[in-house]
Amino acid sequence: MAKKKMKKILVIGSAGQIGSELTMALRKKYGNDNVIATGRKTKPSDEILNSGPFEYIDITKKETVEEVIKKYDIDTIYNMAAILSAVGEEKPDLCWHVNINGLLNILDLSVEYKLTRVFIPSSIAVFGPETPKENTPQDTILKPTTMYGITKVTGELLSEYYVRKYGLDVRGIRYPGIISSETLPGGGTTDYAVEIFYEAIKNKHYTCFVREDTVLPMMYMPDCIKATIDLMEADFKKLKHHCDFNVAAMSFSAGELAEEIKKYIPDFTCEYKPDFRQEIADSWPKTIDDSVARKEWGWKPSYDLSSMTKEMIEILQKRYEEGKL
Secondary structure: OOOOOOOOEEEEOOOOHHHHHHHHHHHHHHOHHHEEEEEOOOOOOHHHHHHOOEEEOOOOOHHHHHHHHHHHOOOEEEEOOOOOHHHHHHOHHHHHHHHHHHHHHHHHHHHHOOOOEEEOOEEHHHOOOOOOOOOEOOOOOOOOOOHHHHHHHHHHHHHHHHHHHHOOOEEOEEEOEEEOOOOOOOOOOOOHHHHHHHHHHHHOEEEEOOOOOOEEEEEEHHHHHHHHHHHHHOOHHHOOOOOOEEOOOEEEEHHHHHHHHHOOOOOOEEEEOOOOHHHHHHOOOOOEOOHHHHHHHOOOOOOOHHHHHHHHHHHHHHHHHOOOO
């Protein structure tokens, strides 16, 4: 009996906040040599470089992606490359170029080379000021006010078009803010929720760029990775939605996060000096209704504010004491 061929997975954006940890989770699950990590300029972690294949590509240059697809006989793509919200407002042309022209290259190559499955991340940035702020529905008004949000709405619609027109299996999640102890974020509006931990441990003080009462949906990285892989492994026939799933884990204000950190670092202080990112945050939801994801593919988070904070402090405190922070 012929041995079943192991699928080859391409992770685009392996040096990024989510991509770096997703790459390692996929290698653990499917085997190091079956998960090809890629980046454009940023050198990935030694862990990624030493554990499996790595290639430099640029998703805005189609031929660089095509070369890797052919070289490794790629079956599945996770496209984690993106220009995020805060950087996107400073460089809107670049945001559109990477997030949309790059996405089109991925979708076209996936059809051309008959790939089995593609993951295209979306974001809560698809929502805008006219979207209901509380318990934001799965199917609702999508009128974002940032270039990042505009590219994410466009990406959802484009990807859904490829599902219908070409039968391409494309899937995506609207990520909330992601909190990680491993990789620093790269220019998003929810970055404060990661930076605050590092500053609390190193300096016992943090200057926050959003108001104390700013509430946003957040998720701890282990849940983010779990949601991504769980969706990709779900039965396609059971999915009525494909590229735009709401997922939720926790929602809290900047002040509530600071108070939670004080339970572990009592002399920690936080001041609030909102900048241009406050306007972006104000256009986004406070809480998310993810009942569709729970129904269609069994989504369920494992962490809340309390358990996430405890684990973040423990991991980063240990790293700080070892001189690695």
